[in-house]
Amino acid sequence: MSAPGEESFIIAPPERVAIPVTGSEQLFPVRRIFCVGRNYAEHAREMGADPQREPPFFFTKPSDAIVVAGNDVPYPRATANLHHEVELVIAIGKRGGDIAKDQALNYVFGYAVGNDLTRRDLQSEAKRSGRPWDTAKGFDHSAPVSQITPSAQCGHINEGQITLHVNGDERQRGDLQDMIWSTAEIISALSKLFILQPGDLIFSGTPAGVGPLQPGDEVDASIEGLTPLAHKVLPAN
Numbered sequence: 001m002s003a004p005g006e007e008s009f010i011i012a013p014p015e016r017v018a019i020p021v022t023g024s025e026q027l028f029p030v031r032r033i034f035c036v037g038r039n040y041a042e043h044a045r046e047m048g049a050d051p052q053r054e055p056p057f058f059f060t061k062p063s064d065a066i067v068v069a070g071n072d073v074p075y076p077r078a079t080a081n082l083h084h085e086v087e088l089v090i091a092i093g094k095r096g097g098d099i100a101k102d103q104a105l106n107y108v109f110g111y112a113v114g115n116d117l118t119r120r121d122l123q124s125e126a127k128r129s130g131r132p133w134d135t136a137k138g139f140d141h142s143a144p145v146s147q148i149t150p151s152a153q154c155g156h157i158n159e160g161q162i163t164l165h166v167n168g169d170e171r172q173r174g175d176l177q178d179m180i181w182s183t184a185e186i187i188s189a190l191s192k193l194f195i196l197q198p199g200d201l202i203f204s205g206t207p208a209g210v211g212p213l214q215p216g217d218e219v220d221a222s223i224e225g226l227t228p229l230a231h232k233v234l235p236a237n
Helices: 041-046 101-107 120-129 183-190
Strands: 018-020 027-029 033-036 058-061 066-068 082-084 086-092 108-115 143-145 161-166 169-175 201-203 218-223 229-234
Touching: 018 066, 086 161, 086 183, 086 218, 101 108, 101 183, 108 201, 108 218, 108 229, 143 229, 183 201
Parallel strands: 033 201, 066 143
Antiparallel strands: 018 027, 033 058, 086 108, 086 201, 108 143, 161 169, 161 218, 218 229
């Protein structure tokens, strides 16, 4: 069956979300965004959690939360406490379910630097009430991402500094080897809950030092070996 034409839809279909690929004119189409919670011990402690090595837990963002590198982020509505969270982003390139840990890296297309923006006040209230985190994590423009570097260029990144600066001041610094759950373990665990598909992204957790952003702030995030991410925080619409 051929794909439906534009005239087949009752309303215009949404624009395809895609991320530039480092060193290429091609784009990586985004299907879903999964995120790992509390994957660095010091960050777990600063959020009041016990950083024991329990099974990883996941939450999601919609694909249209992506902010492609080179674009800025409007300060979101309904919050007075927007926080930054720099993360390694894993781009999935192959379909797979129930993936063994020793095979997991074969499903990776590449890696990027991401900022898991969080409405912390809404998250704190959701935690107190035992409610989902969707409004705190999945809002518009909540997932700025750098260009994706193919693993064929950068290899599979298991260590290296991960940092975030705001207006030139260092806020976060860690090392990828400090992740409680490695990239391979994350992929394996997630693939037991979902059949992973090409185009899926996984935000792999943030080191300690998360903190507030204000309109006018300039954010610079980097991970060794990857294209860095930079964006401004614009006044609220």
